[in-house]
Amino acid sequence: MADDPKQAGSDPQGAAAGGDGPAPSMRIVAQYLKDLSFENPNAPESLKAGAPSPNVDISVNVNAKTLSDTDFEVELHLETKAANDDKIAFAAEIIYAGLFHIENVPKEALHPVVLIECPRVLFPFARQILAHATQQGGFPPLMLDPIDFAGMYQQRLAQQQPGGEPPLAT
Helix, strand or coil: CCCCHHHHCCCHHHHHCCCCCCCCEEEEEEEEEEEEEEECCCCCHHHCCCCCCCEEEEEEEEEEEECCCCEEEEEEEEEEEEEECCEEEEEEEEEEEEEEEEECCCHHHHHHHHHHHHHHHHHHHHHHHHHHHHHHCCCCCCCCCCCCHHHHHHHHHHHCCCCCCCCCEC
16 A cells, blocks of 8 residues: 555645646746847946946846747846946846746736746846956956846836736737
């Protein structure tokens, strides 16, 4: 009797999903750099020793596109601009994307998974690319702080019309 997995309590799908079917899963099929732009318009003046540290503005956006019932492309947009007064030290823009295969997630939970969990997976890679780009541009590497994608999602919901979640692009 101990050899019967159902009696031994080792049914991996039933246990993970409370016995209601297969467990939810999210798999990264691919991740890739869609766009990278780095501008250093005032070099070499912007790189002189002793120059004050520029003020850095950072903009973050997440977009998702439904490719099939289980496949989604998620894009993480990072845009930075560093300036001293009116002189731009550098400007960088990155669009880093991933193709995600998501199964067995309840319909009401799918939207937050796509717009919170997927960009959370992509962020460390985009952050590293931005750090390398700024360093190769002659500046100290720009290391972004962690991003609260759940907070961004809540703000996005608050900005939408009453009555639902913002649609995923198709």
